[in-house]
Amino acid sequence: MEPLIAGLTALMDPNLLVLLFAATLGGVIIGALPGLNATTGAALLLPFTITMEPIPAIAILTTIYCAATFAGAITAILINTPGTSASATTCLDGFPLAQRGEAGRALGMATISSTVGGIISVVCLMLAAPLMARMAYNFAPPEYFALTVFGISMLATIGDGTPLKNIIAGAFGVFLATVGKDLLTTVERFTFGFNELSEGIGFVPVMIGIFGISELLVQAERLSVERRQVIMKAIKLPSREDYARVWKTVLRSSGIGTFIGILPAEGATVASMIGYNEARRWSKKPEEFGKGSIEGIAGAEAANNSATGGAMVPTLALGIPGSPTAAVILAGLMVHGLQPGPTMFTEQATFAYAIFWSMLLVNVMFIFVGLFGAKIFARVTFVPVQILWPIVFTFSIVGAYALDQSMLDVYIAVGSGVIGYFMRRFGYSVVPLAIGLILGGMLEKRLGQSLIMLDDQWWLMFTRPLTLLFFVLTFLALFGPFFWRRLFQQRDPMVSTGE
């Protein structure tokens, strides 16, 4: 109880509250800007936080995460363009409602659902993260190694690439993490005589490159895209009947979103899709979905926002990112010298609870921002990309330079941007690369420690129950979908013949 109160007290600094409100507005603007999303926004703003104390720095990043995820709904509803991929399903019912002159009702429902989903997930985070951390307190290196392998295996199902390509991208990230001095032997690897590379490739320049600069090149392909906003009169809030109709959907989707968020590497996009599908499956009026169903908006928005809290559970408790943006936040924790994991809730409990409270606070701030500022924020989408992206590039480059004040980081950011663009073009998602880069160092360290502990008899890892469990889960994560597909093909000949 004491850390809970200490965390709240740490957050009650008026300067910090103003900063968080500004971060909420900033996050909403980022979520509404074309091509920018929570991950890119957090990566771009990470360098701004390096001179801050850990609590405000990480609170700003988590606020950006929550606010940008929510803001995707504004543009999804008003201009049929999801500000973030997590809001793609909100377009399906939000825009038809807006076209019928009910944009205010749709925005109101998105705001309330997001707020409720967010709050539920943060409460779950407050309860689950310390429990998970306590469970992991007795983990030895083999358990951590197997857990990290499991986290990396979950990359197979994320992003927009195929499972094989996702794993290649993740492995490439792990490979990049081997650049620099070997932790156990201090032998230099792939440094090519650059002293700056002795400590390894920095997370921040790579993330700025693959999320920010590669997006600039993607935007170069879409210069002719036109955006049109539907006319929105005064905001008409959802009625009491609307709330009565959706409360079960909101609760269900919040549970789904939180659970999906907790799974390593799975994020808000997957959560919103499953939340939307479940809302349709349980609805009494499934025929309305896709034509302007208020339940569809509630299902998608409650799920994608609750995934943000869920994603922070493995991030803080185990050091395994629960989503792409959580990976950036994890990088932020490491930049500030904080070690996520079981010790966070014993040695840095005030910090951890301050972050929880800040996430709770930002979810309350949505109500004001979402209901009163939606009209203004929707206009942000119309900032010409010809002006926006050169400015984003300037921020990206200076941000990449700022952390270590090294020009090499600038070139790494540009190089990562080019590599990221071609990866995306050829169907390799950049998200696994980022997560692989973060987890790679930990993976190698834990493997090395495990081998020392087990006297080089690596097969003994399989005799440890928890390690074995994580390896089985890894196997299921990698090959489960394949077996399921084969099983369905055998049971349903229609599937196998492709009819």
Added chain:
Amino acid sequence: MTRFAVPTGIIAFCGLAFWLSTQFDKVPPILLRGMQPADFPQMVLILIIVLSVCVALFDQPIEHGRIPTTVWVSLALFAVFALSAQLDLFLGLGIFACALAWAWGERRGWALTTVAVVSPAMVFFLFDQVFNIRFPRGLLTNLWYG
């Protein structure tokens, strides 16, 4: 074409990296605890090579359209930035931002001035004054640093 070209490129890169990893210093066996420094990267590279072969053989090929001219122009401007940043980071940023906005169709003077002069200057002073970041000396930054 990319069905084989991309995995082949990845395999070639991994092959080169694998060869480089064989040049790492080795820890004498008597002192060794755990793995040699090259072992882990080599394991990862072998995994990437095996998976790339699988992609080439089993993955559904994707139709890629031609890369638009604007992307090539933007990539060329990255090279211009990299060269001009040698003279001055903010000079490079200004040239890049202005040229990119122009290449993407922006012709309004105020907009070009904003991206080329105002935004780099604001970012410079923000980081210099608020975050105490020292930028590399160059043609423009010397005017401030003296």
